[in-house]
Amino acid sequence: MDQHSNTTATRQLFLLGFPGVLPEYYTTVGTLLLLIYLILAAGNIFTIAFVAYEKKLQKPTYLIFCNLATVDFAFGTTTLPKIIAKYLLQDETLPFHACFVQMFFVHYLGSVTSFLLLVMATDRFIAICNPLRYPVLVTSLSVTIICVISWVIPISWVTVMVIQTFAIPYCEANIITQCFCDQNSITRLACGDARPAKLFAFSMAMFVLLVPLAFIIFSYIAIIVTVFKISNVQGTYKTFSTCSPQLLIICLYYLPRCAVYVADIKVQMNIDASIMIRMWYSLLPPLVNPIIFCFRTKEIREVLITKLRKRKINIQF
Numbered sequence: 001m002d003q004h005s006n007t008t009a010t011r012q013l014f015l016l017g018f019p020g021v022l023p024e025y026y027t028t029v030g031t032l033l034l035l036i037y038l039i040l041a042a043g044n045i046f047t048i049a050f051v052a053y054e055k056k057l058q059k060p061t062y063l064i065f066c067n068l069a070t071v072d073f074a075f076g077t078t079t080l081p082k083i084i085a086k087y088l089l090q091d092e093t094l095p096f097h098a099c100f101v102q103m104f105f106v107h108y109l110g111s112v113t114s115f116l117l118l119v120m121a122t123d124r125f126i127a128i129c130n131p132l133r134y135p136v137l138v139t140s141l142s143v144t145i146i147c148v149i150s151w152v153i154p155i156s157w158v159t160v161m162v163i164q165t166f167a168i169p170y171c172e173a174n175i176i177t178q179c180f181c182d183q184n185s186i187t188r189l190a191c192g193d194a195r196p197a198k199l200f201a202f203s204m205a206m207f208v209l210l211v212p213l214a215f216i217i218f219s220y221i222a223i224i225v226t227v228f229k230i231s232n233v234q235g236t237y238k239t240f241s242t243c244s245p246q247l248l249i250i251c252l253y254y255l256p257r258c259a260v261y262v263a264d265i266k267v268q269m270n271i272d273a274s275i276m277i278r279m280w281y282s283l284l285p286p287l288v289n290p291i292i293f294c295f296r297t298k299e300i301r302e303v304l305i306t307k308l309r310k311r312k313i314n315i316q317f
Contacts, residue, residue: 012094012095012096013093013095013096013176013181014092014174014175014176015082015093015094015179015180016175016176016275017083017092017179017275018179018272018275018276019177019271021087026087026088026090027087027088030084030086030087030088031088033080033087034088036283037076040072040073040076040283041073041076041077043287043291044070044072044286044289044290045069045073047066047290047293048073050304051063051065051066051300054303056303057299057300058140060123060138060139060140060142060143061123062300063140063144064119064120064123064147065293067116067151068113068116068117068120068289069289071109071113071116072113072286072289074105075105075106075113076283076286076287078102078106078109079102079106079179079282082094094181099181099186100165100186102180103162103165103181103186104162106180106181106182107201111153111208112151112154113253113285114208114212114253115153115208116150117246118212118215118216119147120250121212121215121219122215122219123143124219124220124223124246125219125220125222126138128223128226128243129223154208157204158204161200164196164200165186165187165194165201168187168190168193168194168197169190169191170190171189171191173188173189173191174189176189177275178275178278183197183201209254209261213254213258216250216254220247223243241298245292248292249285252284252285252288253281256280256284257281
């Protein structure tokens, strides 16, 4: 390794965070981010623990929910603690290598989420469009295997992306214009040719985003066509209600990302808007997914209400 590489590999990077925030508001912002993290962590851990504890919920669909809750908790834990430390503890430095480790998990967990949403849409597609074969095709074993594959597949290309990005020469710039390290913010510090790494990262991002999204759109078009063929109005409503939680989660993940990619191509957003939007679409789904799981999924809602009623009766007596 040459002298230049040794110099860049040992220096400290600084997280910019939200550039428009004045120092007197650091405690407020840090407290808000800490509250978001605690709610995010508690909600997703509760989802995992509740489904694991309640035997009635140990079904393939809820196994997918647990995997999604796991990746949501992991993403929040990867991104939030350091930016919270910046605003509450004035600790805004990040070792050079640690930034690349964080970058790996940011892109890896985002890719896993996209594949899990594809698995979720496939589950609903088979359940509604081919219900007779659903018990045969969708079992706990088959869903476990598919979820494991969803966790394993992104490792290879995210590793390649990190290695490519790490190999770029870096000079004096050391400010990460984000609340966490991602490939886009790191390559802005490069003083060498970052185009090959950016092209590879963009190609993989489009693959991870658009291929699952295309199948998800196809699945829900097929589901809608099938649902409208049901003559019973109550049956139509019931079928739609089983899809609504998944559809809400999918929209929260894909719509803001697609909007940002389109905006980046057509207009150059200012840095404040860019950071706010990226933080919003990164953290909103992990924050609200547990609420959607518990209050929009009928079976989970009913089990939860039953548990709370029993607890209330026990307390009264």
